[in-house]
Amino acid sequence: MILDIVRGVLGLAVVGLGASARVIKQFEQGIVFRFGRVREQLRGPGLTMLVPGVDRLRKVNLQIVTLPIPAQDGITRDNVTLRVDAVVYFKVVDPVRAVVNVEDYRFAILQVAQTSLRSIIGKSELDDLLSNRERLNQGLELMIDTPALGWGVDIDRVEIKDVALPEGMKRSMSRQAEAERERRARIITADGELQASVKLSQAAETMENTPAALQLRLLQTIVEVAAEKNSTLVLPFPVELLRFLEKSSDALDRRAAQVGDPEPNKPGEQLPG
Numbered sequence: 001m002i003l004d005i006v007r008g009v010l011g012l013a014v015v016g017l018g019a020s021a022r023v024i025k026q027f028e029q030g031i032v033f034r035f036g037r038v039r040e041q042l043r044g045p046g047l048t049m050l051v052p053g054v055d056r057l058r059k060v061n062l063q064i065v066t067l068p069i070p071a072q073d074g075i076t077r078d079n080v081t082l083r084v085d086a087v088v089y090f091k092v093v094d095p096v097r098a099v100v101n102v103e104d105y106r107f108a109i110l111q112v113a114q115t116s117l118r119s120i121i122g123k124s125e126l127d128d129l130l131s132n133r134e135r136l137n138q139g140l141e142l143m144i145d146t147p148a149l150g151w152g153v154d155i156d157r158v159e160i161k162d163v164a165l166p167e168g169m170k171r172s173m174s175r176q177a178e179a180e181r182e183r184r185a186r187i188i189t190a191d192g193e194l195q196a197s198v199k200l201s202q203a204a205e206t207m208e209n210t211p212a213a214l215q216l217r218l219l220q221t222i223v224e225v226a227a228e229k230n231s232t233l234v235l236p237f238p239v240e241l242l243r244f245l246e247k248s249s250d251a252l253d254r255r256a257a258q259v260g261d262p263e264p265n266k267p268g269e270q271l272p273g
Helices: 002-020 095-100 107-121 124-131 133-151 167-209 209-226 237-261
Strands: 021-024 028-034 048-049 055-061 065-075 081-092 153-164
Touching: 028 095, 055 095, 055 133, 065 107, 081 107, 081 124, 081 133, 095 133, 107 133, 107 153, 124 133, 133 153, 167 209, 167 237
Parallel strands: none
Antiparallel strands: 021 048, 028 055, 065 081, 081 153
């Protein structure tokens, strides 16, 4: 009889111990509600004891939470319709406020993030969303962090993941990029031709002042052509030789004009014996 009573007492003790003992993990903190009122002292990691039927434990995760924001449709300031999605990284810094001040802090953060993302889309231009995301991320983080502080939540960072453009806009941007590349290619080609023309002009002046340089260039051209496997060899006629012949012909004409030709014999006249 006494043994049965002892066993019953031990069973009740074990049941009571199991009902009052709780384990809190390393990345959690426990909030104890006693008769609905929050106890000031938070319970840290490890084994903690509660008063059965009086205390209620609420565990809060202190890890950084990754919360994806669903893609939001919006119209940019330059009237482009697109879809933008993002991701929010946050953590709880005040477990009491996260549990008491808001019903579900995860859901609240998600709703604020969606609203802020749509607002950022409407205030920004397409070029900013594509190339200046760092500034937009900072603005989005500030918009979400302002109400989150009152809920005991700290926003670590916010990142815009993807910007989905309509197919027509993608084709237009592709044509614009192609035209820009073609424009730069033409500018580079024109710049190269200009530099080449300047160098050719300088080379022409050098050859004009130094005829031997022209002859050396002609010889170099002949060597280059002869190195090719061609059956026909084209030799350029020296321009200096043409100028020499032209000068020689002019000199002969002037000399003949100064000396003059003998007059022809008249009819009936005899040549002197």
